Amino acid sequence: MSITIDLAIYGSLAKLAGGKHLTKMDLELESGSRIEDLFARFNICPEDTSFIFINAVLCDVPGLNASKKEVLHDGDHVGIFSHGYMWPYQYRDGMPMSNSLKQAMREHGALHHTYTNK
Amino acid sequence: MTRKLLRINMSDLSATYEDMPEKWAKWAGRGLTSAITLDEIEPTCHPLGPNNKLIIAPGWVSGTPAAPSSGRTSFGGKSPLTGTIKEANAGGLSSQKIAKLGIGAIILEGTPKDGKWYTLHITKDGVQFDDASDLMGKGMYEVDDLCWQKYPNEPAVIGIGQVGERKLSNAGISVNDPENKPGRYAGRGGMGAVMGARGVKAIVIDDAGGPGVEIADMDLFKQGRKKLTAAIMQHDLTKKDGGLNSYGTNVLMNIINEAGGLPTRNFSAGQFEGAALISGEMVAEMVEKRQSGMTGHGCHPGCIIQCSNIYPNEEGEDFVSCVEYETSWALGANCGINDLDYVAKMTWECNDIGLDTIEAGNTVAVAMDGGLLEFGDKVGALALFDEIRKGTPMGRILGQGVEATAKAFGVSRVPTVKGQSMPAYEPRAIKGIGVTYATSTMGADHTAGYTIAPEIAGVGGKVDPLSKEGKADLSLTFQAATAFIDSTGYCLFIAFPILDIAEGWAGMAESVAGVMGMEITGDDVIPMGKEILKMERIFNERAGFTAADDRLPEFMRFEKLPPHNVVWDTSDEDLDLVYAWVNGTDE
Numbered sequence: 001m002s003i004t005i006d007l008a009i010y011g012s013l014a015k016l017a018g019g020k021h022l023t024k025m026d027l028e029l030e031s032g033s034r035i036e037d038l039f040a041r042f043n044i045c046p047e048d049t050s051f052i053f054i055n056a057v058l059c060d061v062p063g064l065n066a067s068k069k070e071v072l073h074d075g076d077h078v079g080i081f082s083h084g085y086m087w088p089y090q091y092r093d094g095m096p097m098s099n100s101l102k103q104a105m106r107e108h109g110a111l112h113h114t115y116t117n118k
Numbered sequence: 119m120t121r122k123l124l125r126i127n128m129s130d131l132s133a134t135y136e137d138m139p140e141k142w143a144k145w146a147g148r149g150l151t152s153a154i155t156l157d158e159i160e161p162t163c164h165p166l167g168p169n170n171k172l173i174i175a176p177g178w179v180s181g182t183p184a185a186p187s188s189g190r191t192s193f194g195g196k197s198p199l200t201g202t203i204k205e206a207n208a209g210g211l212s213s214q215k216i217a218k219l220g221i222g223a224i225i226l227e228g229t230p231k232d233g234k235w236y237t238l239h240i241t242k243d244g245v246q247f248d249d250a251s252d253l254m255g256k257g258m259y260e261v262d263d264l265c266w267q268k269y270p271n272e273p274a275v276i277g278i279g280q281v282g283e284r285k286l287s288n289a290g291i292s293v294n295d296p297e298n299k300p301g302r303y304a305g306r307g308g309m310g311a312v313m314g315a316r317g318v319k320a321i322v323i324d325d326a327g328g329p330g331v332e333i334a335d336m337d338l339f340k341q342g343r344k345k346l347t348a349a350i351m352q353h354d355l356t357k358k359d360g361g362l363n364s365y366g367t368n369v370l371m372n373i374i375n376e377a378g379g380l381p382t383r384n385f386s387a388g389q390f391e392g393a394a395l396i397s398g399e400m401v402a403e404m405v406e407k408r409q410s411g412m413t414g415h416g417c418h419p420g421c422i423i424q425c426s427n428i429y430p431n432e433e434g435e436d437f438v439s440c441v442e443y444e445t446s447w448a449l450g451a452n453c454g455i456n457d458l459d460y461v462a463k464m465t466w467e468c469n470d471i472g473l474d475t476i477e478a479g480n481t482v483a484v485a486m487d488g489g490l491l492e493f494g495d496k497v498g499a500l501a502l503f504d505e506i507r508k509g510t511p512m513g514r515i516l517g518q519g520v521e522a523t524a525k526a527f528g529v530s531r532v533p534t535v536k537g538q539s540m541p542a543y544e545p546r547a548i549k550g551i552g553v554t555y556a557t558s559t560m561g562a563d564h565t566a567g568y569t570i571a572p573e574i575a576g577v578g579g580k581v582d583p584l585s586k587e588g589k590a591d592l593s594l595t596f597q598a599a600t601a602f603i604d605s606t607g608y609c610l611f612i613a614f615p616i617l618d619i620a621e622g623w624a625g626m627a628e629s630v631a632g633v634m635g636m637e638i639t640g641d642d643v644i645p646m647g648k649e650i651l652k653m654e655r656i657f658n659e660r661a662g663f664t665a666a667d668d669r670l671p672e673f674m675r676f677e678k679l680p681p682h683n684v685v686w687d688t689s690d691e692d693l694d695l696v697y698a699w700v701n702g703t704d705e
Contacts, residue, residue, distance in 0.1 A: 010373075011361075020402075022372070034512065038357050053376040053377060079372070084364065085355075086358050086361050086370060092377065092548065093549065093550025096547075110286035
């Protein structure tokens with residue numbers, strides 16, 4: 001069984017998937033694939049990612065790496081951003097978030113713009 | 119040498135230099151424009167009448183040697199668009215040159231009795247009132263060129279296009295950039311119409327031979343400057359080749375779209391299928407493909423973040439600066455237009471005729487919603503700017519902004535607060551920004567509560583972002599910190615490095631303290647910001663605004679926004695908490 005997702009990679013990581021500043025593609029994956037399988041597929045170091053979305057739900061923010069175990073489903077849209085993307089706290093305050101990201105934010109103190117000084 | 123007030127009375131064509139009154143001595147930038155507006159402008163005056171004034175003020179550190187990214191000029195007064203107090207600020211050449219002339223603020227008042235238009239030439243020797251008939255009816259690209267031909271020393275040019283001449287409510291004020299092009303706009307609130315009502319087409323600032331900026335404690339200033347510069351250069355977002363330097367503010371387009379918070383087709387959806395095509399990443403690809411234009415462009419001398427760009431046209435020529443996030447969203451996604459070349463053409467039109475791009479894009483979107491054009495009609499949208507340029511009846515309606523256009527076309531989906539249309543963040547999807555849109559003293563404004571270091575501001579760890587508790591205090595803190603930064607002359611984008619790097623925060627406060635000789639530390643930022651907000655709130659209350667005006671538009675309470683299918687559900691009581699500390703305390 002396989003699934004097909006719609007993938008977008010933004011910023012410097014786009015080069016790893018054949019683009020320049022952004023890459024968009026339909027991608028066939030094995031059923032049950034997770035975000036970390038996408039990382040492996042394109043040789044993306046998880047620490048080099050920042051914001052990650054699945055179907056407009058925020059699943060990761062810079063420095064927390066809370067999304068690796070998210071399971072993907074057929075028809076999902078995934079957006080992966082490289083480091084260096086600006087998204088001030090107030091402009092994401094109130095956005096829908098995944099449960100794993102909520103848990104990570106509770107553990108790390110949620111009120112930050114980023115969680116890394118990288 | 120202390121800062122002077124330059125009072126220019128257009129009624130008798132006089133200019134006087136006054137000592138800075140003690141009550142205003144600690145303020146600069148937005149703090150100073152708001153203090154003067156509160157003290158000198160009748161809140162119930164007509165914004166285009168003889169009793170309104172235009173206040174122009176550089177920030178605390180503007181004009182000092184090598185203070186990084188410190189070229190913001192504040193323009194204040196009563197807004198024709200909102201009827202509230204207004205401060206809009208811009209980059210470009212003016213801030214540092216005004217400050218180097220030893221001027222803390224310019225107060226432009228009165229109306230020429232002869233009905234003529236003037237160019238004001240301000241030098242170390244005073245103010246010259248020149249006949250502006252050679253500039254009348256011209257757009258800002260030509261005005262900037264003519265002013266540099268006529269006046270020496272590559273001066274700053276503050277000017278208005280045809281929209282300001284007609285005193286329409288979406289008229290912005292242009293400041294020329296280092297290449298002498300327009301595009302640095304104090305755009306929001308129609309302050310270009312206030313300048314037009316004073317009979318002034320252009321203000322030319324030449325700082326040659328000026329006294330410079332007095333620095334009370336040079337060692338402290340240098341210490342602060344060093345810390346702040348290091349923080350900016352270290353941070354991922356603001357360093358060379360960082361996010362802002364690479365993609366500009368349009369680095370946000372794809373993020374907000376992925377989040378489902380990108381207002382699309384007049385705020386009827388939260389995602390635009392063509393967002394990537396009008397994003398900062400695409401601007402970078404076009405610069406590389408066409409081998410002209412540039413990213414990493416500085417909008418004023420001394421900027422080390424350099425988030426601006428010069429977009430190249432199809433012929434491979436440098437065309438327009440700057441295609442930034444709000445501009446690309448307003449003229450693109452919100453109109454259903456996915457063609458970056460057309461977004462750039464409309465940006466050029468806004469720069470030339472003198473329009474705020476946010477209000478202009480929202481106006482076209484509302485007109486499309488009312489049936490004037492189909493969403494996505496890029497050719498038709500571009501042609502509307504010609505109507506505005508010519509001053510046809512249609513153009514005059516569109517030049518008045520969103521609310522006037524919505525009435526003209528019978529549209530009820532009107533994304534405004536206090537008469538000013540919303541920027542590129544959908545408050546139904548991004549609840550936090552909605553509190554600030556609703557309660558800002560300026561109308562719906564994304565920079566009113568831009569960003570601040572939560573830990574340093576004392577709210578980190580005290581607010582759970584996953585609940586609604588504490589949102590009022592958080593919005594107030596954001597708004598207060600922004601009011602402070604708007605007074606420094608620093609670009610608001612320094613807020614990112616000073617959040618994550620504590621030395622940067624201290625550096626900002628120390629650089630201000632060094633210039634002004636005031637005892638300012640990081641702990642003073644929020645209280646001083648609240649002082650500014652209180653002045654602005656009191657002005658608005660005296661102008662007739664109440665808590666009932668601190669509301670988002672009705673349709674957001676019942677129209678569900680896809681893809682999350684959410685409505686605005688923050689209660690009025692929660693909104694009223696933001697300024698409860700001011701209401702009823704008016705002396």
